[in-house]
Amino acid sequence: MAEEENEDLTNDQNQDANETITRITGMYKEWFLDYASYVILERAVPAIEDGFKPVQRRIMHSMKDLDDGRYNKVANIVGHTMQYHPHGDASIADAMVQIGQKDLLIDTQGNWGNILTGDSAAASRYIEARLSKFALDVVYNPKITEWQASYDGRRKEPINLPVMFPLLLAQGGEGIAVGLSTKILPHNFIELIDASVKHLQGKRFTILPDFPTAGIADCGDYNDGMRGGKVRVRAKISQYDKNTLVITEVPFGTTTSSLIDSILKANDKGKIKIKKIEDNTAAEVEILVHLPSGISPDKTIDALYAFTNCEISISPLGCVIEDNKPLFIGVSEMLRRSTDNTVQLLKQELEIKLNEFEEQWHFASLERIFIENRIYRDIEEEETWEGVIQAIDKGLQPHIKHLKRAITEEDIVRLTEIRIKRISKFDIDKAQQKIDALEDQIAEVKHHLANLIDYAIAYFKRLKETYSEGKERKTELRAFEDVDATKVVIRNTKLYVNREEGFIGTSLRRDEYVCDCSDIDDIIVFTAEGKMMVTKVDSKTFIGKNIIHVAVFKKKDKRTIYNMIYRDGSKGPSYIKRFAVTSMTRDKEYDLTNGNKSSKVWYFSANPNGEAEVISVFLRQVGSIKKLKWDIDFADILIKGRASKGNLVTKYAIKKIELKEKGVSTLKPRKIWFDDTVQRLNVDGRGELLGEFRGEDRLLVINQRGYVKTIIPEVTAHFDDDMIVLEKWIPKKPISAIYYDGDKERYYVKRFLIENESKEDLFISEHPKSQLEIVSTDWKPMAEVEFTKERGKDRKENLQVNLEEFIAIKGINALGNQLTKDKVNQISLLDPLPYEAPEDVPADTIDVIDEEDVSSKPSEDLEEGSNLDDSGQPTLF
Template identity: 40%
Template sequence: MTDEPKQDENAPQPETDETLSPSDEQAQSPLDEALDPDSVEATHEDTEDALQELMASNYIQYASYVIKERAIPDVNDGLKPVQRRILHALHGMDDGRFHKVANVIGQTMQYHPHGDASIGSALVVLANKDYFIDKQGNFGNIYTGDQASAARYIECRLSPLAREVLFNPEITDFVDSYDGRKQEPVTLPAKVPSLLMMGADGIAVGMTTRVLPHNFCELLEAQIAILRNQPFTLYPDFLTGGTMDVGEYDDGRGKVLLRARIEKTSDKTLVIREIPATTTTESLMNSIEEAAKKGKIKVASINDYTAERVEIEITLPRGVYAKEALQQLYAYTNCEVSVNSNLVVIHENRPVIMAVSEVLRHNTQKLMDDLRRELELLLGKLQDRFHDRTLAQIFIENRIYKRIEECETYKLVLAEVRRGLEKFRHLLRRDITDEDIERLLQLQIRRISRFDINKNREELENILKGIAETESHLAHLKRFTINYIKALLKKYGESYPRRTEITDLETIDVRSVALQNIKVGHDRVGQFVGTDVRNSNKGEAPLVCSEFDRLVVLRGNGSFQVIPIPDKLYVGPSKFLLKADKEQVYSMIYREKKKGRYYAKRFRIDRYIMERDYTTIPKGCVVEAFYTNYGVVTRCEYKPNKRLKADHADVDFDTVEIRSTGARGFKIADHPVKSFTQLKRGVPEPPNGDDNASGDPPENDDGLPPGDSDGDGGDVPATPTATPTQTPPEADTPPVSDEEEDARSCDPGSDPTTTEPVSPPEPEKKSSDKQTGATARKRKTSNKKKAAPRKQSRAKASATPKPEPVPPPATPKREPGKKQRKPAGTKKPAPANAGSSRNSKAREWAERTAKAAGAKSAPATDNASPKQEQTTPLPKPVPAPLRTLIDEETPFFLE
């Protein structure tokens, strides 16, 4: 026990320098130290650096291994490592007989460490190339895509071509296998361009390769051309055949277009005889079925009769014919495929991109090098044989072997033999070595006793001939190489004919062959368009489109919008629904609301952004008429006005200049128009220079349009001009009945004065007051049932001088500014048959007027055949094709 008082634990303790506050202790705890932002950032940086080092050291090694040892072929022998090891194993097993594929796979696994599955599939692919492996059994079908049988059921061996061109251990470099137990070749000394012969496909880390196969004979012929410094071209050749367009091949840097070979056996049946590469009959039929499901092509049935050759029969349904179905098969199915070429190979232990010609030149140079090495080896062997045979002959003929009987040691034996051969050194091609003497000492007594000097001399002579021949081949190596290639062509060329036909394939536009199987409705009341919309007008058919079409929604104010085909879309108040076509020409008449002027314009919708509003007319205008056909002629009927010179004007849109969508049109009227009548409906396609493209029958016997009997196309003004219709004065007009007048008043197009295009007469300086008054009195006394065009024509005739009558079939051209006057005494007598057709009356009137005037013109040609006179008039007015427009400068009112 001690006398020190007990201290209270709860009592406050004095702070010292060594005492730490609780906050300091917490700040220095291991957890807070780990959560320090600076330390965390430093840890992340260290981890990132470690990962970068790991990727740089490991992943790059992995990528290099995949590129060099798995996926990319070598340019020297054209083989991937697995293919090279298979052939090397087969060469070691080769005894001329077939071997089980399972056994070959097992032998190859001594060199290839990636399992039997990869070896088996690679062997089947290599055997189906039909170059280096002879196969026996079911190795699959390249046409149908069927798999090969199990490896224990099929057999293979090296082909004669492989034995001849692939192997020569004396010029082959070997390395240890993956486990060090075996030796495998770095590359095989291939004497044919096997890379381009067989082709290759591979996917590595960061790169892919696709080498298209080429024809064996064409490759060897191209090698001969290279050796002779001649130009050459190479194109692919596929085992499946078909047709091919090589326009974009670009020496292996581009692509080729492949098509199936389809035979048309009847209008309702197509038979596929050959298929494009990269496809099978199964995938081809699936693509046809998919296209049929999507409505791109109509097919009744598909039957596959493929065995050793492709035969796929396609039956077409009702309404579909072989010619159009053939184009749709190429456009929408795998009957046409595009195959790209990307020639990546291993060259000098690195992946490089090369062209076909570069690869072939490299293979040709390598062939010459290999042949040189073989010739040099052969020359060395021949010289060694000559040396050995000569030494043996000297050793036996001169009985040098007897000089060694008394030699006590082996060194003395060697020295004595060498001393005996020295005097014959001039007969040898090289110095004598100890190995040569040892071979002489190993000769058997039987051989010495039976030595045939004459036979030995014959052998020496043959060896000398061989040496001379080999030296000649080395001196003329290029010629020797060409002869070697020709020998291969002669021996194996017939086995490898070209299968794919090279041709220029016409590009098929999928839009042009697309089925018009989409119906688009236009609800003007609900203001919707789409495939789920019905037309508001029951008698109006829906707009039929294809999947590639776009729609143009045109509104009454001239604005339009181009949209894709919707299911149901609100478009607002729209007046017209059209298919967008950049080549289509649209015709339009629009009116200014304030001034009341009318304009005509033609335009194309060839530039647009989808779903954006555009305008075709100025602001404050409204569309009055819109046409999509070519060759349209529209009549503008003016509202009644006594001061008008003409009560209508005809607009031929073919003469209107085509402008941009935002350009202003040509003015055609300054005053109100009562109605627009379509005189000629035109045709949906461009006329291509045919004046009769609108569908109206020609009235001339020679097939030319009315008013164009000379075939010059008629009088077409360079700029729009005004041509109101014109008739003779009332006094010279043949009488007509009241019934005929009533019929004419109901049918404006029945007026005979409107059947011929007449250029406007040049008015005189001024019309006299008396003439104007007489015209007014005649209008008052005329029949009330007469039609407005008749009144207009008579009033105009009284106000203007009479033109010189011309036969209707050929209207002569008027010279601008020249007045036309009729000679005196040309009053027309009334015809006897007042009820005949208007063409007959006009013709008789013209003939009698010409006779009375004494005009020296050719007799009038009938403007209508007898059959035309007896035909029933058309329900709608079909006048002659008018080619004029009203010009802005033409006066509309009388002075």
């Protein structure tokens, strides 16, 4: 048995030795490269010459083959395209639907889907299409088209279509190949033509995306559509009523369905809070978002941008095919190349026309010579074809000195083909008129060739004049302000604290409730040992024993001031300090005392608006201390950095500290600006200064529709596009207005005060034809009325009206006094009369510290927290 086993093993080894190993790495390398090249060149990436991918080019070519001015079934077009495109009908049909939905090259009929809702098109046997007039005008010219054999060699297809327009930029293009991708965003039709004209004129130009779904776009980082750029696109959201938001435009790349799904998902996660959503989208987008009572519409709008697809970021990537190679370029260079290519195509067109006109002129001249000089009679006695040709050639020779080229045998053959009937009816005058007309056409074409750039500019202007109707910009361009998610997130959980054991978290439901918070908030915590820490919200986190204060942390918050008295060490002196905490390193413990062991906090308070209270200090009776009690006003203590040692309170042992008197703010009113670029309020000094605001101050907002309201000046506030007045509200300052009443068809003047500061009121009549003419918040406004000139009468002199004298202050719902019975042409505001407004007396006299003076020790930045939801009451120890 052992010998047999050894023999089998030897046979196996010999068999292994005879086997050969074939390496297939080279095969994979070649095949993969071929496959990658095919996908890049033949499927995914458009050509720069005409802006088409191969399937799109073949669809357009097939539609031209079938074009007779009538609609064709898409199924028929798809079948015809399969003669040129070696792929399935589904891919061709999908590509054709995408072209049709862009509403530029294909005139569609039937259900072609909806880019707003994401609904797909009907089956190709039910829908029809034909080429648009624009496509017939700019895409085709077989005389200047280069051709190649189709994939099976039976037919010819264009290598590139002679597109004389920056079509790729107008339609956009997207594709994923092997090893690269492309994403060229669509641009505005009219703006592309204007940019092409500017390029031809040698001027600089800028082109930015314009999306068919409209929306609002921030193209500040567009980077000319190259790699690394970014475009932020937002839905258009406005306030429908106090508890309802309406979305009327969606971001490019989303649909109403995907948008609603993202909103519902954010609601389920507790990021936002909504009651229900209604989708009323038909031809236009209308999504109603109903909010529960008590939820801020402005904050919800920001939350929709922060947590849903109401704001998306698009990364463009300009990649095209040129000379069978991928090329990465920006949209400006694409437009330059497209425009230059259009100029060359126009030149080729003109040269072909010139050649055709010259050929027509040449034969018309020969025809006239042939008939007018009766040369056709010279061939009557000729018996051979060669003799006929020679006879005609000989007869023409005396008359052809003015011709522009030599006569060929083909020219003579064409003369022999003229019918006798045409010779008999030949009119010399008409023939000369035809020759003259051809000479004019030749001169015109030569002029165009000599002034090719001017001709190209006129060509683009003709395109704009002919086809620009309905192609105005849809996407509003606007700079966005980043939405801080921590400021707009709904407080979807509760924070608890176990002060004695030193734990905070959302799962400590048996312990002390602190406040509502969100799962993305940061929490600031102080302990009785004078330690401070900022940490992320979690189910349970250990901070340190004897917690004295816990709250949601706000980064860069200069208005929350912490008042503190602590003992340095076990028997050291006590110090007093005031400080703000604007930034920290998360989960790092900070010592707010002098750093000695056994330090203790005697007194601590957190003051959201920089309040400074008065406290009483009591000392222990030790030795010969004379003064055992005195008061300290925190307003006398300067606000410094959190690492400062503080001012000495006493070197003796403190028995207790009591709150004597609640404090008032020691900070100046907050300055608020309005940035018109992003249509938002800010405290960073950007835009127009609206004024200095205390806690009770409000903003006055008036829009062109005649609505007036006052709002709290929060940086999350949103403003309508038709807002015409935004200023600090002075309650006793009257508002003056002149409006046209649609019911009575008269102009009225009214002056009123805001009666309900928390309500939005309409101060003109509700008639649909009523409209606000002018509104003023000046104390003594002046207006000028220009009257319409009536037929047969002299124009009435302009009337200047002192609105203060014209009408007394009445209720906001009053009709007002009639301005005039005459027909009014125009009403305009004049400079107001001088008036010394009453001084705005400060609410207190302790507001002496500027917010900019509040300093803190530099440290690493931490993500900004949400608004502090804390009473700010002092804690005694």
